[in-house]
Amino acid sequence: MKMLKSMLDTPCLILDIDLFEKNLTIMRDFAMQHGKKLRPHAKTHKCPEIARRQLRCGNCAGVCAAKLSEAELLADAGINDILITSPLSDPGKIARAGVLNSKISGLMLTVDHPEQVKMLADHASKENPLDVLVDTDPEFGRTGIPFDRAVELGRFITSFPQLRLVGVQCYAGHLQHIPDFQERCAASSRLMSAGAEVFKMLNHEIDTCRIFTGTGTGTAPADVLIPEVTDIQVGSYCLMDAEYLAIGHGSVNFQPALRMISGVVSANHAGHATIDAGTKAIYVTPGAPALVIAGGQVQREFSYSWDFGDEHGHLLFPETVSLQPGERVELIVSHCDPTVNLFDELWIVRGDEVIDRWDIALRGCCR
Amino acid sequence: MKMLKSMLDTPCLILDIDLFEKNLTIMRDFAMQHGKKLRPHAKTHKCPEIARRQLRCGNCAGVCAAKLSEAELLADAGINDILITSPLSDPGKIARAGVLNSKISGLMLTVDHPEQVKMLADHASKENPLDVLVDTDPEFGRTGIPFDRAVELGRFITSFPQLRLVGVQCYAGHLQHIPDFQERCAASSRLMSAGAEVFKMLNHEIDTCRIFTGTGTGTAPADVLIPEVTDIQVGSYCLMDAEYLAIGHGSVNFQPALRMISGVVSANHAGHATIDAGTKAIYVTPGAPALVIAGGQVQREFSYSWDFGDEHGHLLFPETVSLQPGERVELIVSHCDPTVNLFDELWIVRGDEVIDRWDIALRGCCR
Numbered sequence: 001m002k003m004l005k006s007m008l009d010t011p012c013l014i015l016d017i018d019l020f021e022k023n024l025t026i027m028r029d030f031a032m033q034h035g036k037k038l039r040p041h042a043k044t045h046k047c048p049e050i051a052r053r054q055l056r057c058g059n060c061a062g063v064c065a066a067k068l069s070e071a072e073l074l075a076d077a078g079i080n081d082i083l084i085t086s087p088l089s090d091p092g093k094i095a096r097a098g099v100l101n102s103k104i105s106g107l108m109l110t111v112d113h114p115e116q117v118k119m120l121a122d123h124a125s126k127e128n129p130l131d132v133l134v135d136t137d138p139e140f141g142r143t144g145i146p147f148d149r150a151v152e153l154g155r156f157i158t159s160f161p162q163l164r165l166v167g168v169q170c171y172a173g174h175l176q177h178i179p180d181f182q183e184r185c186a187a188s189s190r191l192m193s194a195g196a197e198v199f200k201m202l203n204h205e206i207d208t209c210r211i212f213t214g215t216g217t218g219t220a221p222a223d224v225l226i227p228e229v230t231d232i233q234v235g236s237y238c239l240m241d242a243e244y245l246a247i248g249h250g251s252v253n254f255q256p257a258l259r260m261i262s263g264v265v266s267a268n269h270a271g272h273a274t275i276d277a278g279t280k281a282i283y284v285t286p287g288a289p290a291l292v293i294a295g296g297q298v299q300r301e302f303s304y305s306w307d308f309g310d311e312h313g314h315l316l317f318p319e320t321v322s323l324q325p326g327e328r329v330e331l332i333v334s335h336c337d338p339t340v341n342l343f344d345e346l347w348i349v350r351g352d353e354v355i356d357r358w359d360i361a362l363r364g365c366c367r
Numbered sequence: 368m369k370m371l372k373s374m375l376d377t378p379c380l381i382l383d384i385d386l387f388e389k390n391l392t393i394m395r396d397f398a399m400q401h402g403k404k405l406r407p408h409a410k411t412h413k414c415p416e417i418a419r420r421q422l423r424c425g426n427c428a429g430v431c432a433a434k435l436s437e438a439e440l441l442a443d444a445g446i447n448d449i450l451i452t453s454p455l456s457d458p459g460k461i462a463r464a465g466v467l468n469s470k471i472s473g474l475m476l477t478v479d480h481p482e483q484v485k486m487l488a489d490h491a492s493k494e495n496p497l498d499v500l501v502d503t504d505p506e507f508g509r510t511g512i513p514f515d516r517a518v519e520l521g522r523f524i525t526s527f528p529q530l531r532l533v534g535v536q537c538y539a540g541h542l543q544h545i546p547d548f549q550e551r552c553a554a555s556s557r558l559m560s561a562g563a564e565v566f567k568m569l570n571h572e573i574d575t576c577r578i579f580t581g582t583g584t585g586t587a588p589a590d591v592l593i594p595e596v597t598d599i600q601v602g603s604y605c606l607m608d609a610e611y612l613a614i615g616h617g618s619v620n621f622q623p624a625l626r627m628i629s630g631v632v633s634a635n636h637a638g639h640a641t642i643d644a645g646t647k648a649i650y651v652t653p654g655a656p657a658l659v660i661a662g663g664q665v666q667r668e669f670s671y672s673w674d675f676g677d678e679h680g681h682l683l684f685p686e687t688v689s690l691q692p693g694e695r696v697e698l699i700v701s702h703c704d705p706t707v708n709l710f711d712e713l714w715i716v717r718g719d720e721v722i723d724r725w726d727i728a729l730r731g732c733c734r
Contacts (some may be wrong), residue, residue, distance in 0.1 A: 003455075009459060009734050043678065066678045067643075086643075086678060089692035090630045092376060112633050112690050130422050142675045143633040143639050173676055263457045264512040266479050274509050275455075280708050281733040286653045308509045309540055310704050311410065311433045311453060311733070318536075325456030325480050339646050339678050342708070344731055363731075364711055366648040366678070 003354040008347055010263040010328065013339070015346045019257035020050075020238060024057040027220075027237045030252050034224035037061040037231040039083060041215055042070055044235030047346060048077035053239065054276065055079070061231040062106055068093050069365035071107070071218075072100060076363065083213065085233065087116055087135055087143055093367075099125030101130055110135040112145045112171050119159055124162040131166045132157055133211060135196055138172040138191040139336035141199075147194050148176035154202040154209065160323065167211025168202060170195030171233060173225035176218030181248035192219075196228035198261050199226030203228075221250040241336040243288045248261060258340070259293065260331040262313060264323050273323045275313040279306055282313065282331065283338035291332040292317075370523060370721040372669035375473070375714055377630040377695060378644035384722065386624035387605060391424040394587075394604045397619050397653065401591035404428035406450060406580055409437055411602030411704050413729035414713060415444035422446070428578075428598040429473055435460050436732035438474070444728065448473030450580070452538065452600065454483055454502055454510055460734075468497055475578075477536050479501040479512045484524055491529035498533045499524055500578060503565055505539040505558040514561050521569040521576065534578025535569060535571040537562030543585030543717045549614035552589035559586075570595075589615040608703040609661065610655045612645030625707070627698040629701060631690050640690045644682040646673055649680065649698065652707035658699040659684075663703060671698060 040054040043066035066070040112135040124130040138143030157165045178184035199212040215223040215232035239258035262277035262351025292302035305314040333339040348356035407421040423540035429448025432438040479502040491497040504511030524532045545551035554728040566579040581597035582590040607626035629644035659669035672681040715723035
């Protein structure tokens with residue numbers, strides 16, 4: 001007997017396998033056309049099976065993790081080439097990174113401060129050196145060392161024989177959702193070019209410094225035009241969400257593979273109903289609505305509001321529509337990353353059939 | 368050797384056991400003084416050990432769960448008296464509620480629609496009847512039947528011998544955070560009095576209808592003055608958060624027992640730094656800031672901003688302050704419920720010592 005979507009307990013996340021595989025292919029081919037590799041970011045999906053499929057799809061330099069705890073579980077899942085994109089600053093975490101470095105050969109860390117470099121040096125050896133990238137700050141102030149001090153930090157790394165400077169990172173997280181495509185591309189080109197200057201100097205001085213990495217789904221079309229960029233840390237393209245669907249992506253056209261199924265809990269009023277997906281199921285992203293789907297199409301006259309709180313979602317629709325308790329709707333979530341992080345599994349669907357269940361094994365790995 | 372707070376990996380949630388126990392005592396005594404029972408809501412803490420301690424503290428009619436999946440795990444943890452405060456409308460969930468009803472003797476469900484009543488009747492028997500409350504809508508439109516149709520729904524329940532009408536619920540979730548104490552109390556008194564009228568009519572007609580339940584931490588001081596109220600569904604009082612600390616609570620004075628420890632990841636700028644608690648660790652609550660604690664005191668000149676996204680928090684402070692990578696801060700989270708739901712454990716502390724670890728076993732139970 002087939003398992004159908006209608007049998008799933010709600011709220012739940014489903015992944016349309018055909019749209020997902022199509023997204024992987026589109027991004028792989030797009031990067032190849034521009035002579036770049038992919039380094040897909042696992043912070044988006046938190047799912048080792050997705051990471052494995054991204055690698056298997058090809059043209060990947062490895063994967064990214066945002067946090068050490070994510071990298072540890074990806075390594076447990078058999079993945080060898082992992083870049084941790086946030087600097088590690090805690091002595092306990094750095095000690096664990098040393099352990100992870102002796103377990104997999106492809107671990108790479110980022111640093112943005114001389115103190116981190118010293119701590120890392122204490123947990124590496126000449127026999128088992130740690131591969132390190134200089135994280136540069138694209139004028140956001142979140143992580144990364146300002147461009148004008150970055151070369152100096154790179155040189156400092158090379159003063160420790162137990163560390164190996166392998167590259168430069170520049171990730172402009174604040175640009176990814178600029179609505180206007182041209183404006184977004186112009187802003188990213190300017191900042192990535194500044195990062196490229198840092199990379200060129202270090203690449204010229206230091207043989208092992210060969211990676212210039214960064215980029216997200218939003219700025220990839222601009223960043224692949226920077227000659228120095230070696231690989232792109234795209235994440236959301238594989239799942240997609242309402243935020244990314246709302247903005248332009250140039251010639252690439254990713255599909256909303258990730259959906260949520262939610263059930264109507266209460267329907268005592270004309271024009272609106274209460275569904276079982278509140279803010280504990282679909283992450284509040286101020287200003288970014290979830291989209292409601294029926295018959296495979298986004299229903300523009302339906303909207304989702306957060307004002308029913310943690311346990312319930314507020315679904316608004318024309319008064320001509322009637323929903324009954326127990327009926328179901330599908331939603332495209334506002335921001336895929338934190339919503340995926342609220343669930344333990346993705347149900348994999350083809351049409352109405354549920355064909356698999358993938359563990360969101362990195363769920364909750366914020367350390 | 369003692370385990371200290373400073374040894375915990377960050378970001379993490381800690382619970383100050385002394386403040387927590389004090390909060391339990393204050394609320395117990397407050398309800399007793401007004402001749403009411405507590406029915407503490409587990410949606411806040413998602414932690415069976417907390418539910419057990421609330422019951423052990425005394426003066427409880429049972430506990431509340433928001434979702435069936437929470438109730439199932441509370442029952443697994445040995446808790447017998449559980450009210451599920453959201454109506455169940457899905458046939459699969461209603462079948463599971465029937466199973467749960469044969470496992471524990473103290474299960475109670477809420478309904479707000481005749482179709483739910485019919486579905487529930489199909490999963491109960493005269494030998495093992497289901498206890499049901501009419502959920503009334505305090506002019507919010509989320510769940511509950513409007514007051515003027517509630518008595519009729521109550522009578523409809525009594526037409527099924529396999530169902531037993533045991534009470535009326537009225538929970539005004541939209542009033543709990545009204546900043547002005549007098550305004551909040553006035554709004555709640557008006558709505559709870561309207562709910563009380565429904566209860567009086569059904570209580571007069573139907574012997575078994577003896578419960579009038581509702582209330583949260585914000586409106587409890589007003590609602591305990593309504594004579595018909597039998598028990599109060601308070602949740603946040605045991606943990607507390609920045610949202611509840613920002614508003615007045617009359618004569619009761621709950622303490623911030625829940626804290627987050629977060630580590631500084633990046634500190635390359637004067638006046639601000641990047642910590643490891645982003646929106647995947649501290650739930651975005653628009654308009655509600657997290658509070659930063661140092662030396663046991665809230666530091667008013669520090670603030671937390673969400674603008675560093677999913678993985679990082681943005682900590683702002685006077686330029687005279689200097690933070691280094693690897694330093695730690697404590698935060699009072701904005702809204703306890705959805706933040707607790709992001710973690711798997713509470714670390715229990717007394718002063719600087721970690722004395723226990725409690726499972727947030729209901730984490731992720733949004734079904």
